[in-house]
Amino acid sequence: MTHAADLPGWAALLTAALVLVGAALALAGAIGTLRFRTFFERVHAPTLGTSWGTGSIVLASIICFSVLGSRPVVHEILIGVFITVTTPVTLMLLARAALYRDRAEGSGNVPAHPARRAGALKAEQDRAVDGGR
C-alpha cells in the first residue's frame, strides 16, 4: 500500500468512506436476501448492492485513480452504467420466469394471468345478466 501515502488526506478519507458505504450496502442486501420470506420479496434485496453499492465503490475508484494520476480517470463509469442497465433486465426476466413457474404449478399465492382473470370476470357478468332475465 505504497500508493496510499501519495494520496492527499481528503482524497484518502473520501475514498475510504465511499468504499465502506458501498460494501455496507452490499452486505445489507445480502442480509435482506436471508430474511425475506417469499421469492418476490427477496428479488428486491440485491438491488441495494447493484445500485448505490456499485455506484459508491466505482466513485471511490474514480476519485482514487484520478487524484493519483493527476488526470481524470473515468473509465470505471462503464462498470456503473453496465450494472445499472443490466440488473433490471436480469431481475425482470427472473421474476417473470418465477411467476410463470408458480402459475404453471397452480400455486395460490400469485395473481392469475390477466387474460384468464378477464375471462372469469366476463363469465361472471354473463351469469349475472342471465340471472336478471
Next chain:
Amino acid sequence: MTAADVLLWSVTIAQTMLVVAMGCYTYRLIRGPRAQDRVLCLDAIYVCAMLLVLTVGIRTGSQIYFEAALIIAVLGFVSSVALAKFLMRGEVIE
C-alpha cells in the same frame, strides 16, 4: 494514524463485508427453496465478486483490475439471463 492507514483499514473492512455478503448469498444458494432463488443468488454473487475485484484495485493502486471487473460483470449478466430463459422455457436458445 494517517489518512493512508484509514484508507487501508477501511478497504480491509469493506473486503470483509463483501466476503460476508457472498457467504450470505451462498447460504441462500444452497438452501434456497426453489431454482429462481438460486439463480438470483448466483447473479448477486457475481456482483459481489466484481465489487471485491474493484476494492482490490483500490488497495493495490493498479488499473489492471478494472478489466477483470468489467469481464466479471458481463459474464454475470449473460449467465443470469441464460439461466432465467432456461427457467422460463426449458431451453436457452429456441
